[in-house]
Amino acid sequence: MTHRITRRTALGLAGAALAAPALRAQGPGAIRIVVPFAPGGSTDAVARLASVGLGQRLGQPVVVENRSGAAGAIGTEAVVRAAPDGQTWLLTFDSHAVLPALLPNLGFNLTRDLDPVMLIGGAPYVIACRPDRPFRDLAGLVAAAKAKPDAVSYGSTGNGTIGHLTMMLLQSRSGTRMPHLAYRGGGLAVNDTIAGHVDVMIGSAALLAPHVAGGSLRAIAQFGPARLPALAQVQTAAEAGFPGLEAEAWWGVFAPAGTPAPLVARMNAALRESLSEDRVRRQMEETQQARLVLSDPPALQAFVEQQIATWGAVVRENAIRPD
Known part of the structure; x- marks a missing residue:
C-alpha cells in the first residue's frame, strides 16, 4: 500500500480566511500549540519554526506547550478535552496514527474527537x-x-x-x-x-x-x-524491488472536534503562509529533510485514515505492544 500524498489546493480555505479578516480565535490569552512530545525533537522544532509567523498572522501571541508521555497520547488528549474555540491546537508526529492499535484503551477517538487542519509534510x-x-x-x-x-x-x-x-x-x-x-x-x-x-x-x-x-x-x-x-545516491525501497513500501515521518495539525470551520480555515491559511516563508522552508527542507505538503483539512483526514489502517494492521498482526 502506497503512502504517497496527493497535494491538494487550499484556495477555498484561503478564500474563507480572506472573507473574514476580522475573525480572531475566541477567548483571552495566547494561542496554544500543544506538542505531545518533549522539547528538542523534530515536532517541537517544527512547531517553534511555525509559531513566529503564526503570531504575526493571527494577531495573538502563540506559545508552544510540550506535554509528553504515552507515545503522544497525553498531549493529544489534552487537546481533545480543550474547548473548540481556536485557542488550542495540536501539532503532532507520525506515531499519532499508531495510537489506536498500540494503546487499545485509548480514552479518545482520533478521527471523531479531533478535526484535521493541515498535513505539513513528511521526511x-x-x-x-x-x-x-x-x-x-x-x-x-x-x-x-x-x-x-x-x-x-x-x-x-x-x-x-x-x-x-x-x-x-x-x-x-x-x-x-x-x-x-x-x-x-x-x-x-x-x-x-x-x-x-x-x-x-x-x-x-x-x-x-x-x-x-x-x-x-x-x-x-x-x-x-x-x-x-x-x-540522491540512495535507492528508494521501490527502486530496490519493494514497490509500495513507503514510510515517512510526518507532521500534522489538528483542532478539538467542533472547532468552527472559519477558525480552522484561518489557521490553515496562516500555517501555509508561515511555512512558505523562504527562511522557514529552507530550514524545513535542510534541517528536517522535509517534503512540504501544506495540505487542506480533507487531505489530512484521508491521509491519517490510511496511516491508521496501514500501521494498525502491522501492530495487530505482530502483537506489538509499547515499551
Whole structure:
C-alpha cells in the first residue's frame, strides 16, 4: 500500500480566511500549540519554526506547550478535552496514527474527537549502517539476513514506532528475520549503530542525514516516494524491488472536534503562509529533510485514515505492544 500524498489546493480555505479578516480565535490569552512530545525533537522544532509567523498572522501571541508521555497520547488528549474555540491546537508526529492499535484503551477517538487542519509534510525513513558493514544497499541487507536468519540486528527509536513497523513489513515482504533493539530515542540508536553494537538502524532522514553527510554512517535505503536531494545516491525501497513500501515521518495539525470551520480555515491559511516563508522552508527542507505538503483539512483526514489502517494492521498482526 502506497503512502504517497496527493497535494491538494487550499484556495477555498484561503478564500474563507480572506472573507473574514476580522475573525480572531475566541477567548483571552495566547494561542496554544500543544506538542505531545518533549522539547528538542523534530515536532517541537517544527512547531517553534511555525509559531513566529503564526503570531504575526493571527494577531495573538502563540506559545508552544510540550506535554509528553504515552507515545503522544497525553498531549493529544489534552487537546481533545480543550474547548473548540481556536485557542488550542495540536501539532503532532507520525506515531499519532499508531495510537489506536498500540494503546487499545485509548480514552479518545482520533478521527471523531479531533478535526484535521493541515498535513505539513513528511521526511522518509532511512536505513543506515556503519561504513565498515558489508551492506551497500537494501538488496545486500536482505541477502545477508536471508543467509543468516536472526543474525543481522537492527535498531529503532522505540517499540511500535513507524521505523520499527517498517522493518516488520520489510521482513514480511522479504522473508527474513532480524532481531530488533528498541532504543528510547534517536541519539541512543545512532550512537550504538556507530559503535557497532547493532548492525543497522532505521530512523527519519532528519535524524540520520547529518551522520551520513559526516561519514559516520552510510545510508543504504530510503522509504519515501522519491530520492531526497541529500541522499540522491540512495535507492528508494521501490527502486530496490519493494514497490509500495513507503514510510515517512510526518507532521500534522489538528483542532478539538467542533472547532468552527472559519477558525480552522484561518489557521490553515496562516500555517501555509508561515511555512512558505523562504527562511522557514529552507530550514524545513535542510534541517528536517522535509517534503512540504501544506495540505487542506480533507487531505489530512484521508491521509491519517490510511496511516491508521496501514500501521494498525502491522501492530495487530505482530502483537506489538509499547515499551
